[in-house]
Amino acid sequence: MNVVDVLASFAVVGAVAGGLRGLAGRPPARPRPWLPVRDVLVLGLGAVSGTSAIVIVHAPPALRIPVAAVAVLLAPGFSIVVFRHLGDLLDELALALALSFAVLVLLGALVVSLRWWDPVAVAAVLGIVTAPILTCHGVLGLRSPVLDGAGGADG
Amino acid sequence: MVDLRRAPEEIRVRPLRRAVPWWAAHAVLLPAGLVLWVISLPGVNLDAMTGFGLVSVLPVTYFVALAVLCVGFAIAVVQRRSGHRLLLGYTVATLAVLHATSPLLYSTPRYPYVYKHIAVMRFIDRAGTVDRTVDIYHNWPGFFAAGAFVARATGVDPMAFANWADPLFAACGALGVYFVARSLTADRRRVAAAVWLYVLASCTSQTYLAPQSLAFFLALIVLGVAIRWLAPSRSDRSTLVLEAVDRPLTALSRRLLQRWPVLRRIRLLPELRAEFPGTVPPAAGRERSPFAAAVLLLLSAAVVVSHQLSPVFMVVGLLALFVLGRSRSWSSPVLVAVMMAAWVGVSYAYVSLHFSLFAFDLFSNVQGVRSDVPSAGSAAHQTVGTVARLATAGMLGLAAAAWWSAPRHRRETFIWGLVSAPALVLLVQSYGGEAIYRVTMFALPWLCYLASRIVVAPIARRLLGAAVVSVAGTLGAVLFVVNYYGSDQFNRVRAEEVLASAWFETHTPPGSVLAYLNGNWPTPLTAEYPKHLNVDGNWGAGVFSDERFTGYTGRALTPADVAPILTTMREMGGGGTVYIGIGPAQISDAEQVGLTPPGSLGPFLAALNADPDTRLVFRDGDAYVLELLPEPAGAAAPVAPPLPSPAPAIR
Numbered sequence: 001m002n003v004v005d006v007l008a009s010f011a012v013v014g015a016v017a018g019g020l021r022g023l024a025g026r027p028p029a030r031p032r033p034w035l036p037v038r039d040v041l042v043l044g045l046g047a048v049s050g051t052s053a054i055v056i057v058h059a060p061p062a063l064r065i066p067v068a069a070v071a072v073l074l075a076p077g078f079s080i081v082v083f084r085h086l087g088d089l090l091d092e093l094a095l096a097l098a099l100s101f102a103v104l105v106l107l108g109a110l111v112v113s114l115r116w117w118d119p120v121a122v123a124a125v126l127g128i129v130t131a132p133i134l135t136c137h138g139v140l141g142l143r144s145p146v147l148d149g150a151g152g153a154d155g
Numbered sequence: 156m157v158d159l160r161r162a163p164e165e166i167r168v169r170p171l172r173r174a175v176p177w178w179a180a181h182a183v184l185l186p187a188g189l190v191l192w193v194i195s196l197p198g199v200n201l202d203a204m205t206g207f208g209l210v211s212v213l214p215v216t217y218f219v220a221l222a223v224l225c226v227g228f229a230i231a232v233v234q235r236r237s238g239h240r241l242l243l244g245y246t247v248a249t250l251a252v253l254h255a256t257s258p259l260l261y262s263t264p265r266y267p268y269v270y271k272h273i274a275v276m277r278f279i280d281r282a283g284t285v286d287r288t289v290d291i292y293h294n295w296p297g298f299f300a301a302g303a304f305v306a307r308a309t310g311v312d313p314m315a316f317a318n319w320a321d322p323l324f325a326a327c328g329a330l331g332v333y334f335v336a337r338s339l340t341a342d343r344r345r346v347a348a349a350v351w352l353y354v355l356a357s358c359t360s361q362t363y364l365a366p367q368s369l370a371f372f373l374a375l376i377v378l379g380v381a382i383r384w385l386a387p388s389r390s391d392r393s394t395l396v397l398e399a400v401d402r403p404l405t406a407l408s409r410r411l412l413q414r415w416p417v418l419r420r421i422r423l424l425p426e427l428r429a430e431f432p433g434t435v436p437p438a439a440g441r442e443r444s445p446f447a448a449a450v451l452l453l454l455s456a457a458v459v460v461s462h463q464l465s466p467v468f469m470v471v472g473l474l475a476l477f478v479l480g481r482s483r484s485w486s487s488p489v490l491v492a493v494m495m496a497a498w499v500g501v502s503y504a505y506v507s508l509h510f511s512l513f514a515f516d517l518f519s520n521v522q523g524v525r526s527d528v529p530s531a532g533s534a535a536h537q538t539v540g541t542v543a544r545l546a547t548a549g550m551l552g553l554a555a556a557a558w559w560s561a562p563r564h565r566r567e568t569f570i571w572g573l574v575s576a577p578a579l580v581l582l583v584q585s586y587g588g589e590a591i592y593r594v595t596m597f598a599l600p601w602l603c604y605l606a607s608r609i610v611v612a613p614i615a616r617r618l619l620g621a622a623v624v625s626v627a628g629t630l631g632a633v634l635f636v637v638n639y640y641g642s643d644q645f646n647r648v649r650a651e652e653v654l655a656s657a658w659f660e661t662h663t664p665p666g667s668v669l670a671y672l673n674g675n676w677p678t679p680l681t682a683e684y685p686k687h688l689n690v691d692g693n694w695g696a697g698v699f700s701d702e703r704f705t706g707y708t709g710r711a712l713t714p715a716d717v718a719p720i721l722t723t724m725r726e727m728g729g730g731g732t733v734y735i736g737i738g739p740a741q742i743s744d745a746e747q748v749g750l751t752p753p754g755s756l757g758p759f760l761a762a763l764n765a766d767p768d769t770r771l772v773f774r775d776g777d778a779y780v781l782e783l784l785p786e787p788a789g790a791a792a793p794v795a796p797p798l799p800s801p802a803p804a805i806r
Contacts, residue, residue: 056308068309084446090243091337094330098376099450101301101369102457108300109460117283119307 004121008053011127015050018132019043022139030085031147038089042082043138049075050131053124072123076103079130082137177236184227185248191220192252196259201647206535206747208643209257210636217252218633224249225628228351232344232610232624233617242347250329250354253635254322254362263648263677264317267740269364270648270656270677272299276313277682279303287505289685294502297460298366313364314653320364324372328362329354331375332600338383339567339604342611349607353600355631356550358638359543360596367593370458370465375600377454378472378573384447387483422559451487459494464590466495468577468597475576479569532749539641546634547595554602557609567608573601645744648677651776652738656680658773659734659780660687666731670724670783672756673697675744676736696727699750703727711755714762721768724783732785735769738778 032039052071056064077096086092103126111117195216205211228245231237257265264270275292279285280303285293292299306313332353336346361368412418459466470492476482499506531537554574558566577597584590614620656678659669665686669678674697679687698704698712703723707716724733737760746753763769764781773780 056310061310065309065311069305072305072308080450088337090330090333094334095376095380095450097327097330098373098454102373102454104301104304105297105369105457105461106453108304109297112279112284112296112300115284117279119304122304123308 004124007124011050011053011131014128015046015131015135018135019139022136027140027143031145034146039138039141042134045075045078046131046134046138049127052127056120073100075130076100079133180230184223188220188224189248191216204644206533207641209640220252221632222629226625229621229624233621239343239347246351246354254325258318263650263653265646266363267648267675267677269317270680272364273313273317274679274684275299276302280307281682294505298369317364321362324362324368327372331372334379335375336604338379344611345607348610349604352603352606355635358546358635366462370462373454373458374465374469377451377469380451381476381482385482385484455491459498467580471576471579475572479572533747536747542634543638550602554605557606570601570605574598645675645740651778653677654775655773655778655780660684668728668731668733669695669736670733671697671736672741672745673699675741708750711752712759717762717766733783735781
């Protein structure tokens with residue numbers, strides 16, 4: 001078992017722990033629509049982020065490519081955006097994508113400057129940080145009360 | 156209850172109308188547009204391209220697909236029951252048709268200048284670091300490091316995903332416009348219309364694999380964050396500048412209107428203070444400063460380390476928002492400017508040797524790339540250029556009409572400040588002739604936002620409204636396609652050119668130098684490229700593009716030019732061997748844009764190939780590489796080696 005496998009294990013544990021924290025915590029008072037697209041997306045991102053390092057190292061390209069792309073291009077940004085509910089899924093997607101790109105750019109510039117070039121390990125560390133946040137917020141969102149009346153899907 | 160005294164026709168017609176749901180047309184039009192697009196692609200013969208690029212080989216069904224989507228959008232816009240999601244659905248479909256066509260048709264990324272970005276990413280992935288002495292990209296490595304990161308994490312070479320960068324960054328730009336528009340208005344249908352207009356009008360915006368494509372998206376989000384979460388309250392001092400300008404201008408306007416009442420008819424001058432610069436309140440409320448500031452700084456830092464010019468547009472935009480009273484943060488443009496100056500300081504050792512930071516010549520700065528080419532180029536090339544200017548002028552006119560037609564107290568005059576602010580960059584930099592295009596790129600989202608008002612405005616004659624939007628939208632889409640794909644005869648990079656370029660970088664000794672006709676060659680390309688820089692540290696040299704070759708641009712090259720050109724190439728080599736790369740994209744580019752008369756390169760290239768001082772070392776299809784022999788003709792010429800078998804892996 002090498003360093004990346006260890007980090008990947010931590011990411012998976014972190015994702016599960018985040019989900020359990022979401023189950024134990026108090027859900028937000030803000031109601032959700034009956035079709036919680038946003039919360040399901042956030043929870044799914046948490047799962048992808050938590051398992052991304054393992055998939056990147058061990059999975060075939062057909063699975064590796066989409067998982068890695070989602071894990072580095074969406075998960076970092078959404079792990080920041082979940083702390084502010086914008087009320088519009090596309091708004092959140094735009095901000096999350098921008099923040100993910102920014103994290104990638106700055107992380108990339110940093111590791112290149114320090115000569116610590118190991119993208120897979122960095123992706124695993126990203127998973128450790130983002131997965132618990134995403135799974136926790138996803139579960140909390142799904143547990144929040146359903147909006148009465150004509151509440152449609154998010155966005 | 157049925158009224159039997161009414162005419163039978165009325166009784167028969169009314170139930171039929173109710174039987175057709177309002178969404179029926181969209182259930183047909185939206186899928187039909189996409190299906191028409193998909194079926195139009197397999198029959199495209201890329202080798203039959205003429206001077207009008209991909210447009211010359213696209214079937215009619217492609218344009219019908221665009222028309223169908225525009226008609227569907229127009230119907231949705233006049234139907235008050237159709238929500239913003241339907242409008243966005245048509246917008247996404249239109250974006251796919253316009254931007255996903257090239258990666259589906261071309262096996263290699265479009266635009267020869269994309270390949271140097273691929274080379275930098277490959278270098279970083281292999282070396283794990285940058286070398287600031289190589290070129291400007293190693294000094295602004297953020298975007299390239301991110302690309303190398305994605306390549307390693309996904310296991311996909313940058314060449315493979317570069318082709319799909321186009322639709323990705325086009326979608327990012329559209330998302331950026333969505334975010335900005337949502338910051339300005341709560342009307343979601345208007346937001347969707349703004350994004351649709353942007354998708355149709357962004358033919359000159361850069362969406363290929365390049366730092367500026369990402370930086371543009373991030374800059375839009377930064378401006379949206381500033382508008383949305385850093386809006387001023389009455390107690391903030393940020394409106395003082397605006398009020399200082401507002402009062403005297405409104406007083407002057409009132410005096411003019413009193414003196415010449417006829418001016419009231421043109422409805423341009425404000426009569427009340429509330430009419431200038433526009434009192435439409437921000438859509439969203441204030442956010443706590445720390446979160447907004449942190450997001451803004453994070454995004455800005457990413458732009459600063461990725462691109463040289465985009466932070467300048469960001470500073471100018473943030474400053475304009477503050478002056479116009481739309482952002483209370485005077486410190487954000489200052490902080491971004493400080494970050495930018497600090498990064499230039501870090502890179503100053505390279506920058507000072509190769510570039511000038513400022514160019515205070517407005518007349519020169521507004522000239523575009525290749526403004527020094529003596530000929531206007533082929534008729535097709537001129538048409539493509541005219542179309543771009545028409546599209547921009549059309550959007551400008553539409554925005555002006557939408558602004559002017561609004562009730563005075565609802566006019567969003569401050570948006571014109573945001574449209575104009577990017578032009579300030581032209582006072583200090585030309586950015587190699589590209590600044591004018593970037594000014595257009597950064598002004599376009601605001602123009603689309605202004606124009607969106609007229610697209611969603613309620614109209615009594617809905618059929619007429621739908622017809623106008625359909626026709627205008629289809630026209631905009633056609634103009635987009637002509638401008639965006641009209642130069643693909645030389646923007647398209649063939650696989651054999653990629654192989655030839657890679658052969659040079661991987662098979663020639665370090666210190667070898669590449670020459671070509673012009674820069675329209677996919678080079679540099681591999682991680683090996685720093686081994687082949689010129690004596691002055693630059694990459695390659697073109698007969699039509701390098702200042703060492705004088706007197707060739709604008710006229711036909713003849714066999715008599717071969718000897719002096721080869722002599723210049725030897726001098727340029729600085730002791731290393733010179734190789735000459737030639738490909739069809741170079742020839743098309745040189746002849747289309749007017750560097751040389753059409754059809755004139757044939758005799759010159761035949762003489763170049765036959766010259767005893769050159770030796771063919773690689774050929775694949777119409778792309779080849781010649782070696783310039785160091786010894787003058789007269790010595791026994793070595794036998795040309797057999798051509799290499801299929802190209803090795805390019806890394």
